[in-house]
Amino acid sequence: MDFARIIEFSGNHPILILAFVGTLGLLVASELSRRLSGMKSVGPVEAIQLSNREDAVFLDIRDEGEYHAGHIPDAIHIPLKQLAERTEELKKHKERPVIAYCRSGSRSTQVGRILKKQGVENVYNLGGGIMAWQNANLPVSKK
CATH class of the missing domain: 3.40.250.10 (Rhodanese-like domain)
Known part of the structure; x- marks a missing residue:
């Protein structure tokens, strides 16, 4: 999959992209919280x-x-x-x-x-x- 197709997909499916980015952000925040807690x-x-x-x-x-x-x-x-x-x-x-x-x-x-x-x-x-x-x-x- 080339970069142009990713951009096209993102433009055609903004809600999916936002959901993906939001989910990824929550996973990263959860992992950081766990690691910082010791x-x-x-x-x-x-x-x-x-x-x-x-x-x-x-x-x-x-x-x-x-x-x-x-x-x-x-x-x-x-x-x-x-x-x-x-x-x-x-x-x-x-x-x-x-x-x-x-x-x-x-x-x-x-x-x-x-x-x-x-x-x-x-x-x-x-x-x-x-x-x-x-x-x-x-x-x-x-x-």
């Missing part, structure tokens, strides 16, 4: 392995309503809006891996920077969030 992403199976092998702590950063609708059993609940003020609650777990999660895994990418400033180094993001956890048929508590 967090590794783990799936549900890896999260369970971390929990079993290294006694990882699950950190639910969703709001109250989301948390009460269903959360990972024994997860610590600190809404993202309150995390900077409540990091002291996690200090006793700073030697253990912390696996942060939200609904889909996007909000929880912000947790790495906040916790690393407080000396919590071993922070992971549950990729896909609670939705991935539930899709893997893993237990959810409503207590």
Whole structure:
């Protein structure tokens, strides 16, 4: 495909080109955010392995309503809006891996920077969030 045909296609299909550029931009922004957070992403199976092998702590950063609708059993609940003020609650777990999660895994990418400033180094993001956890048929508590 030569350059002239690409220009012609772009002129004939501006909405497709805008959708492509927008999608590409969102992917790049998401990847940059993940890399800047300093967090590794783990799936549900890896999260369970971390929990079993290294006694990882699950950190639910969703709001109250989301948390009460269903959360990972024994997860610590600190809404993202309150995390900077409540990091002291996690200090006793700073030697253990912390696996942060939200609904889909996007909000929880912000947790790495906040916790690393407080000396919590071993922070992971549950990729896909609670939705991935539930899709893997893993237990959810409503207590």
